[in-house]
Amino acid sequence: MRHSKYSGSGNFFSLPNEVFLLGLSAGELAVYSFLKRCENRKTHQCWPSIKTTGQAVGMSENTVRKYIRQLEERGLITTEPTEVITKSSGRRNGNLLFTLRPIGEVIDDHYASQLAQLNLAAERQRVAKLLQKQENPA
Numbered sequence: 232m233r234h235s236k237y238s239g240s241g242n243f244f245s246l247p248n249e250v251f252l253l254g255l256s257a258g259e260l261a262v263y264s265f266l267k268r269c270e271n272r273k274t275h276q277c278w279p280s281i282k283t284t285g286q287a288v289g290m291s292e293n294t295v296r297k298y299i300r301q302l303e304e305r306g307l308i309t310t311e312p313t314e315v316i317t318k319s320s321g322r323r324n325g326n327l328l329f330t331l332r333p334i335g336e337v338i339d340d341h342y343a344s345q346l347a348q349l350n351l352a353a354e355r356q357r358v359a360k361l362l363q364k365q366e367n368p369a
Contacts, residue, residue: 244268247334253341261288262298263307266329278326306340307332
């Protein structure tokens with residue numbers, strides 16, 4: 232019987248099923264999945280470099296940055312800049328610190344946003360009908 236090196240325990244990460252309800256693009260899903268893989272499960276934070284993330288998911292650094300912005304806009308992650316102190320006591324920008332939001336909150340926000348959009352569309356239709364009645368009285 233042949234076993235792969237991944238057949239043991241511990242060499243995997245969990246991706247919540249709900250993430251597939253959000254309509255993420257393949258690129259967003261790839262970057263999110265890599266961040267989820269790197270995440271500290273207690274703090275929900277990680278700080279892989281843009282370069283490392285790009286190498287892991289087969290994307291350029293600029294493309295990774297684009298998907299990070301989109302994941303932030305969708306409320307899946309937050310980012311914070313970090314600083315490192317060099318050997319010569321200088322300061323340099325470090326990697327971004329990523330915090331992955333709990334998926335339940337993300338889903339709640341997603342549905343609240345969809346509901347707000349539906350309410351806005353319904354209100355627009357109502358106003359359009361009122362204006363049409365004013366322009367074309369019976």
